[in-house]
Amino acid sequence: MAAKTDFHGKWALVTGASAGIGAALARELAGRGAKLILTARRQDRLESLAAELLAQGTETRIVIADLNDPAAPQQIYDATEGAGFTVDILVNNAGLGQYGAFHQTEPEQEFSMVRVNCEAVVRLSRIYLPRMIERGRGFVLVVASTASFQPLPYLATYAATKAFDRFFALGLAAEVAQYGIKVTALCPGTTESEFFEVARASRFRTRKLQSAEEVARLAMDALARGQRTILPKPSGRFTAFLVRFLPVGLITHFVEKGARPKPEPSRD
Ligand SMILES: NC(=O)c1ccc[n+]([C@@H]2O[C@H](COP(=O)([O-])OP(=O)(O)OC[C@H]3O[C@@H](n4cnc5c(N)ncnc54)[C@H](OP(=O)(O)O)[C@@H]3O)[C@@H](O)[C@H]2O)c1
Known part of the structure; x- marks a missing residue:
């Protein structure tokens, strides 16, 4: 178990x-004494979480931003580090998926996955890391997924973005360790959240979901101790182990059969 004081008194974005x-990670960080900067598009949600954290004595700020916009990471930086808040903990959590046959899904949501899950992660990390390196301290959490370990037909773009996230985090971790910065790739399995509604993937909701609180606690323990990959769900650890030994083509073949969208029931 990592020391509770690792994040104490530090600003976390x-x-x-x-x-x-993301909300669970913010609560977990607040519980460990961090000060919070919360960002997303939905202002009412952020205000209500900020009020909850403030009531518990956590200094909290909110920044409304749409990470589809390539200018958003710089705007977030200007409103935080640029306004005198030293961000020592960067949590790249925002993300979305979309389930369905790629040639039939909503194209904008496919493109949004690349922008939010990948481009924004690179932009934010590129903007915040130089100051962390100057200070010789910092933490970066990148939320990947168990979907990063194999291709996922019918969630093809999503799995590819998460493979990107995991490899990005692992590469970065090795690069910046020499400057005292810890980077962790968090790879949750199916977790309680709004993900399934946004991704129109409610059929996967039936599987046993891990609580976001448990994921957040295990993630922060891992980040504090500098563990480079954390798979919080036991079934995810098993899958990640298995895919090392099975040919990727074989796995993808079986996933395609299991994940294929069911035909709409006839209305006759
Ligand atoms: N739930 C799972 O089973 C699971 C498993 C593995 C990995 N993950 C990963 O966990 C991360 C968090 O997802 P979640 O499961 O907590 O889903 P969620 O409940 O749908 O939360 C997604 C968060 O991302 C934000 N977001 C989405 N698009 C955004 C945009 N364009 N600009 C700014 N913020 C945006 C949303 O905020 P607004 O809508 O307010 O902007 C929301 O706060 C994602 O990276 C996801 O890939 C989830």
Whole structure:
């Protein structure tokens, strides 16, 4: 178990803090004594979480931003580090998926996955890391997924963005360790959140979901001790282990069969 004081008194920026895992990560960080900057698009959600954290004595700020906009990361930086808040903990959590046959899904949501799950993560990390390196301290959490370990037909773009996130985090971790910065790739399995509604993937909601609170607690323990990958769900650890030994083509073949969208029931 990592020391509770690792994040104490430090400013943490959490993207996607308006729901699910991001809100849980913010609460977990607050519980460990961090000060919080919450960002997402839904102002009412952020205000209500900020009020909750403030009532518990946590200094909290909110920044409304849409990470589809390539200018948003710089705007977030200007409103935080640029306004005198030293961000020592960057949590790249915001993300979305979309389930369905790629040629039939909503194209904008496919493109949004690339922008929010990948481009914004690179932009935010590129903007905040130089100051962390100057200070010789910092933490970066990148929320990937168990979907990063194999291709997922019918969630093809999503799995590819999460493979990107995991590899990005692992590469970065090795690069910046020499400057005293810890980077962790968080790879949750199916977790209680709004993800399934946004992704139109409610059929996967039936599987046993892990609580976002448990994911957040395990993630922060891992980040504090500098663990580079954390798989909070036991079934996810098993899958990640298994895919090392099975041919990727074989796994993808079986996933395609299991995940194929069911035909709409006839209305006759
Ligand atoms: N739930 C799971 O089973 C699961 C499993 C593995 C990995 N993950 C990953 O966990 C992360 C968090 O997802 P979640 O499960 O907590 O889903 P969620 O409940 O839907 O939360 C997603 C968060 O991302 C934010 N977001 C989405 N698009 C955004 C945009 N364009 N600009 C700014 N913020 C945006 C949302 O805020 P607004 O809508 O207010 O902007 C929300 O706060 C994601 O990276 C996801 O890929 C989830």
